[in-house]
Amino acid sequence: MSAPRLTTIGFDADDTLWQNEQFFRMTEKRFAALLAEHGDHEHIAARLLEAERRNLGLYGFGIKGFTLSMIETAIAVTNGDVPGSVIGEILAAGREMLSHPIEPLPHARETVEKLAGSYHLVLITKGDLFDQERKLAQSGMGDLFDAVEIVSDKTAATYARIFSRHGEGPQSSMMVGNSLKSDVIPVIEAGGWGIHVPHELTWAVEHAEAPVAASRFRQVADLGELPALVETIARAG
């Protein structure tokens, strides 16, 4: 029996199609500088990460929740003595992130264009609905995707549902992304192909070990290598 034919390819957005984490790191640096008299960068960043983890179940992923966690951390590390001007700077930093022009990653556009003719393409991303829609519109890649799914979390069940709705189920589908934890491991659990495109920056909360033993796990150095890999997999199927 041959494997089901590959028909559908899911793409993560942040740090797969365009830069994201680097803007969080830049803002974190700016945040730590504002609070420099209350601790070094490492200490402030660790307190911020604690707040982000604590708030994840309430705020979900995205810049607005990150901004609220920065404000909470500023109050905590100053024992409530934070000046209004510092809070104002944090709000401004958050707004700047929300209006920052997107920076496409190498080969993103050409690869998506190349695959759009032969496969059903779905953008599958977490984060603020509003912000993700803005970035997709700005990327100019919106029309290349057959569907866009902005989800609150990425589990095996999420991929099973999305690839059944927009394709022939996870067995006929592939997910491409930079996060092993969110983009690769759960789609393999659901029965699909998980393709890892490493990004030099990955948020601590997204850390996971590579599923090297899984038969449907692959890794490419960048998106430029993806079309050839897709062709190999499609031919073997």
Place this chain on the structure above:
Amino acid sequence: MSAPRLTTIGFDADDTLWQNEQFFRMTEKRFAALLAEHGDHEHIAARLLEAERRNLGLYGFGIKGFTLSMIETAIAVTNGDVPGSVIGEILAAGREMLSHPIEPLPHARETVEKLAGSYHLVLITKGDLFDQERKLAQSGMGDLFDAVEIVSDKTAATYARIFSRHGEGPQSSMMVGNSLKSDVIPVIEAGGWGIHVPHELTWAVEHAEAPVAASRFRQVADLGELPALVETIARAG
């Protein structure tokens, strides 16, 4: 030629199926009290509304954006002299809104249950993805809907797209909600039925005049009246 058969009913969530605006008003009252020495309730509320309008294009709808706008307003009305403890109270108020149990509106559950057997039901709501998913899960009504669409804005194009994806187009569809501006007028523009269920509280940004001249506009006093109205429309079609 008879009109297309009614097959699909869209429901708004906030202030249609469950209370929402009253939690914003309660929080606004608490917020104004925190800043009482800088102005009366009316003044503080007006400044907050200005900030919300200014930020709408960046934050979208939802509690996280509202919390950020409260913090911005607190800095503005105090000329930057807001104590950290007040900012802490605002953060706590936002977190409380995000974890508040939902309060279903009268007849919401029984009406959705009654219609679920005969029509394709779609929940169509704005706001924070994460928060709306929590409320739907908590309402226990999630399984009664055939689809859930959480959108960044509700325009005629939004309804045309959703009712084509989950039904036979807007001509065969009805949208039920408390906001004339978001739930009723745009769906009528798209060619569908717009049913207004007034709520005593409506956010200033959502204000619009009733489209009394439109042939597909109806109003019911509460959701308990909806099944009979649906039957009348279905029979006439």
